[in-house]
Amino acid sequence: MPAKKHDRTGIRTVTDAKALSAMANPFRARMMDALKVDGPSTASHLAGRTGQAVGSASHHLKVLAEAGLVEEAPDLAKDKRERWWKLVDAGTRWSRADFADDTAAVTAAYAAESLALQRQFERVKEWNANADSLPDWDDAAFATQNWLRLTPDELREVAEEVLDVLLRWSRRDLPDDGQEREAVYVFARGFPAQP
Numbered sequence: 304m305p306a307k308k309h310d311r312t313g314i315r316t317v318t319d320a321k322a323l324s325a326m327a328n329p330f331r332a333r334m335m336d337a338l339k340v341d342g343p344s345t346a347s348h349l350a351g352r353t354g355q356a357v358g359s360a361s362h363h364l365k366v367l368a369e370a371g372l373v374e375e376a377p378d379l380a381k382d383k384r385e386r387w388w389k390l391v392d393a394g395t396r397w398s399r400a401d402f403a404d405d406t407a408a409v410t411a412a413y414a415a416e417s418l419a420l421q422r423q424f425e426r427v428k429e430w431n432a433n434a435d436s437l438p439d440w441d442d443a444a445f446a447t448q449n450w451l452r453l454t455p456d457e458l459r460e461v462a463e464e465v466l467d468v469l470l471r472w473s474r475r476d477l478p479d480d481g482q483e484r485e486a487v488y489v490f491a492r493g494f495p496a497q498p
Contacts, residue, residue, distance in 0.1 A: 314466070315392035318401055320408035325370035326395070327414035330355055331363045332422065335372065335390065340486045343376045343389040364388050393470075423490050440485070450498070458493055465491050 317323055325331055333353040338344060341352070350360035367373040372391055379387035397415070402408035427446075434441040453461065469489060477484060 304308070304386060311413055313392065314394040314396055317395050317397040319370075320405060320411045322370040322395070323397060323408060323411035323415045325366050325372060327411055327418050328366075329422075331367055332418055334360065334363055334367065334412075338373065338388065338390045339394075343387045345387055346488065349388070371389070377436065390480055393473075426488055451493075461493060465493075 317326075330353055333437070334349050335485055337349055337352045341348075344352070345356050346360040346364055349364070350357045353360065355363075364373060368388075369376070371386050372395070373393050376387040376389040397412055399412045402412055430444065434444065451458075451461070
C-alpha cells in the first residue's frame, strides 16, 4: 500500500486507486460516514445503521481495511469474537490530477466523486422534504452559494479556510451543558463555472 500522505489537518490525501474504488461503493461510503459520526463500531451495528446484512457489512469492512481506510480496534472488544472497527484517518481527499497516468484510478476518482455528489443531493432532498418537522433546525440550517473571482491558488486558500472552520468544530470538546447535539451534515464545493 502506498505511504499515507496527510496535510496539516490530518486529512489523508488518497493516492491509490484501491482506496478510491473502495470509497466508490454506496454501502462502504455510508459505513465510513457512520464511523465518522458514531465512532468505532461493530459490523453488526454498521449493518443496522446502513440497512444491510451483517455478512455484507463484514465483507465491506474487509474491503475498506484492505484499502487502508478502516482498521480494527481490538481494545474495544469484550471478548475474542467481538470485532470493532474505526476509521484510520479523520478524513480523506484526492485530486484526479494525481492519477493522470492511471486510467483505472481516474475512473475510480470520478466514481467516488459522483457517489459523493449523489449522496449530497439525496441528503439535501431528504432534508427539504422533512424540514418542517424540525422547526428549530429549519431555522438553523443554511445553504449558500457565492460567485468569487479567484486564481487556483486563491481557491486552494479558500478551501483550507473552510476546512479549518469545519475541523475546529468537529474536533472541539463537547460541552457538558445538558443539550442534545445531533449529527449535522455540512458540505461545500468550489470550482470554476459560468452563470
